[in-house]
Amino acid sequence: MNFKEFQNRSRLYVIGALEAEELEEFEEARKKFGKKAEDYIGECYGLHEAFALSLQPAKSSAAIKNRLMAMVRTRKET
């Protein structure tokens, strides 16, 4: 696998769309390309952020936050 192909696969990898047989080959290439590969995969995770930011934010009730903060503060105390 050359690096261009690895880049194509990386974008599929970060969204979990590589099939099992492709994943094995991808992991081998990932080792082969080392830091360059890791840096590129890191950049591809920006796609996650972009897909989330493409959505209209949704409302959630204040009760959710209150419950969350109560749980966090309780844990801190224990």
Added chain:
Amino acid sequence: MTAIQGEDADALSQLYDRYNGILKALILRVIHNEAEADDLLQEIFMEIWNQAKNFSSQKGKPLGWMVTLARRRAIDGLRKKQAYARAEERLQNETEQQPDAWVHNATEEEIVLSDTRHLIQKVIAGLPPAQQQAIDLAFFRGMSQREIAAKTNTPLGTVKTRLELGLKKIYDGLKELRGEL
């Protein structure tokens, strides 16, 4: 995130205020159930609190990390509850409308986020519908290429090509947008 790593509860409160809308929208897009989305949102922020020490700014931005975590949890939740059938039904009954926007006056930060959203939506909308659909099923439904092929009655190779081309266009589009964002 540094403050949260130091177990500062007020920092988590601020993080929640800033990003709960985005993460809830993402969860809703996956599971299509308001009550389950609220429960999951709470669990995800609890996980953010518990896992904050694993976040490294060298590996990316906090939002990216949180979105990755939220998406994984939402897709896991969908699978565990075997809610595919119910979600499918709801999805078909729903219009393409996104959840309601916040109703309060927009802050400067929200306006920036809104601009960002429009720019990203423009990039995604520029893709052919078949590529958009393949990416939507893979990202928001957690489907494999084979599952997408079966669902859309499309050859596996075509699905792969659609995903590769679509993701490349979005990736390249985002790189161009970086100057504007």
